[in-house]
Amino acid sequence: GAGVSQTPSNKVTEKGKYVELRCDPISGHTALYWYRQSLGQGPEFLIYFQGTGAADDSGLPNDRFFAVRPEGSVSTLKIQRTERGDSAVYLCASSRGLAGPSGELFFGEGSRLTVL
Amino acid sequence: GQSLEQPSEVTAVEGAIVQINCTYQTSGFYGLSWYQQHDGGAPTFLSYNGLDGLEETGRFSSFLSRSDSYGYLLLQELQMKDSASYFCAVTRNQGGKLIFGQGTELSVKP
Numbered sequence: 001g002a003g004v005s006q007t008p009s010n011k012v013t014e015k016g017k018y019v020e021l022r023c024d025p026i027s028g029h030t031a032l033y034w035y036r037q038s039l040g041q042g043p044e045f046l047i048y049f050q051g052t053g054a055a056d057d058s059g060l061p062n063d064r065f066f067a068v069r070p071e072g073s074v075s076t077l078k079i080q081r082t083e084r085g086d087s088a089v090y091l092c093a094s095s096r097g098l099a100g101p102s103g104e105l106f107f108g109e110g111s112r113l114t115v116l
Numbered sequence: 117g118q119s120l121e122q123p124s125e126v127t128a129v130e131g132a133i134v135q136i137n138c139t140y141q142t143s144g145f146y147g148l149s150w151y152q153q154h155d156g157g158a159p160t161f162l163s164y165n166g167l168d169g170l171e172e173t174g175r176f177s178s179f180l181s182r183s184d185s186y187g188y189l190l191l192q193e194l195q196m197k198d199s200a201s202y203f204c205a206v207t208r209n210q211g212g213k214l215i216f217g218q219g220t221e222l223s224v225k226p
Binding site for chain 2: 056059105
């Protein structure tokens with residue numbers, strides 16, 4: 001596809017369950033980012049990958065959150081033992097190289113996670 | 117650490133000009149970006165300033181003053197479709213990640 005694709009678009013789960021969110025970036029984009037956004041707030045940085053490796057995971061809130069990008073393309077954000085406070089829209093973005101020199105990220109529509 | 121401040125809400129009328137300010141505090145500042153987000157949609161890139169001065173892209177312009185740690189987004193000839201949230205974001209140390217502000221909700225009235 002032409003843009004960043006995220007699945008599922010909506011996920012409702014129960015407290016304590018495990019969740020996986022998938023991101024398919026724009027073809028050829030080497031950098032991939034995960035953000036989460038709560039209502040009325042700006043996107044909050046979680047982690048970004050340059051290729052297969054996590055270049056900066058300083059935004060992951062705790063060890064329940066983990067992300068992988070094994071082949072340098074699709075990425076999966078994994079959340080263990082979900083808590084109600086994890087409810088948010090999880091946004092994925094990609095860029096051709098590092099976003100620093102241009103400031104431009106291409107975002108997907110997000111995965112809305114609701115933890116009951 | 118780092119922080120960005122922008123007004124939470126701005127209201128303007130169709131056809132008018134509006135300026136959304138952003139002040140930031142961060143070490144290793146590299147550049148300032150602006151994004152637009154409609155309700156329920158993805159943030160979309162509008163503009164970027166790596167150097168001091170004004171960048172113009174159609175009805176949108178963005179300004180940066182590094183010495184004042186300040187930037188703004190200027191929207192001209194406002195249209196109803198410009199009603200959205202606008203975010204400033206900083207990049208540090210030539211790195212990849214962007215740190216976003218809390219956003220400004222712009223309401224354009226007829």
